[in-house]
Amino acid sequence: MTSPQHRTTTSQxxxxxxxxxxxxxxxxVVTLATGRTAAIAFALLxxxxxxxxxxxxxxxxxxxxxxxxxxxxxxxxVPALMxxxxxxxxxxxxxxxxxxAVPRGLRDYALLALAGFLFAGDLAFWHWSINFTSVANATxxxxxAPVIVTGVSYLLFGERVTRLxxxxxxxxxxxxxxxxxxxxxxxxxxxxxxxxxVITAMFYGGYIIAIGRLRARFSTATIMxxxxxxxxxxxxxxxxxxxxxxxxxxxxxxxxxxxxxLISHAGGQGLITYALAHLPAAFSSVSLLVQPVAAAGLxxxxxxxxxxxxxxxxxxxxxxxxxxxxxxxxRRPGTDPVTAAEEPESQKIDHDx
Numbered sequence: 001m002t003s004p005q006h007r008t009t010t011s012q013x014x015x016x017x018x019x020x021x022x023x024x025x026x027x028x029v030v031t032l033a034t035g036r037t038a039a040i041a042f043a044l045l046x047x048x049x050x051x052x053x054x055x056x057x058x059x060x061x062x063x064x065x066x067x068x069x070x071x072x073x074x075x076x077x078v079p080a081l082m083x084x085x086x087x088x089x090x091x092x093x094x095x096x097x098x099x100x101a102v103p104r105g106l107r108d109y110a111l112l113a114l115a116g117f118l119f120a121g122d123l124a125f126w127h128w129s130i131n132f133t134s135v136a137n138a139t140x141x142x143x144x145a146p147v148i149v150t151g152v153s154y155l156l157f158g159e160r161v162t163r164l165x166x167x168x169x170x171x172x173x174x175x176x177x178x179x180x181x182x183x184x185x186x187x188x189x190x191x192x193x194x195x196x197x198v199i200t201a202m203f204y205g206g207y208i209i210a211i212g213r214l215r216a217r218f219s220t221a222t223i224m225x226x227x228x229x230x231x232x233x234x235x236x237x238x239x240x241x242x243x244x245x246x247x248x249x250x251x252x253x254x255x256x257x258x259x260x261x262l263i264s265h266a267g268g269q270g271l272i273t274y275a276l277a278h279l280p281a282a283f284s285s286v287s288l289l290v291q292p293v294a295a296a297g298l299x300x301x302x303x304x305x306x307x308x309x310x311x312x313x314x315x316x317x318x319x320x321x322x323x324x325x326x327x328x329x330x331r332r333p334g335t336d337p338v339t340a341a342e343e344p345e346s347q348k349i350d351h352d353x
Contacts, residue, residue, distance in 0.1 A: 041278035045287055048271030051263055053294035057302050058260035063253035065244025066130070067235075069260070070123040072246075074231045076261035081225040081270075088221045102222065112223065115210040116230025121203035123231075124238045125196050133193025136180040139292060141197025143176050146285040148205025153282055161282055164328030172289045172321030178314025179292055208276070208285050215277035224270050286325045293318050 055073070062069040089102060103109050122142075129138040146169050153159040214223050239246065248254050276284055293315040299305040307315075 038278050041275040042287070044271045045275035045279060045284055046290060048268045048275065049288050049291045050294050051268030051271065053291045053298055055260060055264040055268075056295050057298055058256050058264065060303065061256050062260070063248040063250065063256070064246065065242060066127045067124070067242040068239045068244040068246050069257065070127060071232065071235045071239040072257040073123075073260050073265050074119075074228045074235065076258055077266040078225070078228050078232060080262060080266055081221065081228050085219075085221040085225040088219060103218070103226065108217075109226065111210075111214060112218070112226035113230040115207060115214060115223065116227040116232075117234055118203050118207035118210055119227060120231045120234035120238075122200055122207055124235060125200040125203060127238075127242075129193045129196035129200060131193065132196065133190040134185050136182075137185060137190060137194055138197045138200070140177055140180050141194055142200040142204060143173065143289060143292060144198065144201035145205040145208065146173070146282065146289065148202055149208050149285040150282045152205065152209060153280075159280070159282065162328045162330065165283070165286075165325050166328075168321045168324030168326075168328050169286050170321070171324060172286055172318050175314045175317030175319075175321055176289055176292055178317060179296060179311050181310055181314065182308065205285065208281050208288075211273050212276040212281040212284070215273065220270055220274045220277075223273055224266065228265070280329065283325060283329050287322050289318050290322060 059066055059069050064072075103112060126138055126142050129141075150161060150166075150169065154161075211223060211227075248257065272284070272288070279287075296305075296307055296311060296315065300307050
């Protein structure tokens with residue numbers, strides 16, 4: 001015969017278990033923290049997006065083809081990223097509070113290589129798609145990544161978003177379509193290229209999710225260095241198959257590739273990778289839609305490409321959608337935004353590396 005105290009404890013455990021099981025079934029609502037770290041992370045995310053927005057300018061100015069330019073984009077960045085990682089690990093050995101950032105086994109290296117593979121797929125399929133469809137179509141379809149991130153995060157990790165967030169995401173995508181409307185084409189001849197554009201979005205969405213998850217275990221430098229090395233290895237065959245020249249003809253051509261590698265990849269992707277430790281992947285993917293807006297503005301400034309009233313309206317709609325998505329993501333004071341559920345103990349590491 002059980003005591004009243006034991007029955008009460010058992011009842012409480014059963015209720016708690018049922019509550020946890022119900023919470024897992026419903027999923028967790030993605031939230032944003034309101035602290036200083038989250039605000040800095042959002043600013044760095046936007047700054048990273050602006051740095052990446054320079055990449056179409058560099059690709060346009062490059063003296064070699066777009067696929068081989070993509071190879072050099074990551075290959076030139078690898079030595080700088082490796083030195084950053086080595087310097088970070090050397091400093092950590094003299095710190096009592098820092099956590100180890102080095103991969104510890106084959107599984108860790110495989111996960112980092114997966115991120116590199118996904119980014120390589122993003123670059124390779126986008127460059128392949130523009131051979132079969134317009135650049136505007138390929139770019140717009142590649143920007144469907146927020147849909148991929150939101151859907152996969154819900155299906156695999158139970159991360160739900162609010163209705164206002166979804167409206168903001170759709171608004172931003174509609175704005176991106178307006179921004180590129182002058183060059184969009186709808187034709188049976190472009191269907192294959194359009195399909196490749198969707199594949200691009202799947203790879204980039206997967207990359208954002210992978211980076212967000214890896215940041216719970218590794219530092220920005222570690223992820224950037226090893227994933228860039230993997231991306232280079234995966235892109236070299238694509239460059240060889242493209243038949244494009246690998247070597248620029250002038251020092252100016254090399255300078256453009258170095259700028260692309262250090263500013264857009266090491267700088268831009270590095271800032272985004274840092275931010276993904278503090279911001280939800282779904283919200284980050286919508287915020288990154290600021291890239292086509294910035295790219296259009298930079299093309300106007302640098303290349304003299306005109307921006308019409310419809311394009312300007314589209315840019316405004318994109319920004320309004322990002323703001324709406326931000327307001328549509330609930331706040332959690334004093335916490336880092338991963339999900340509304342408590343972060344597992346195994347993932348509670350120093351994210352500020």
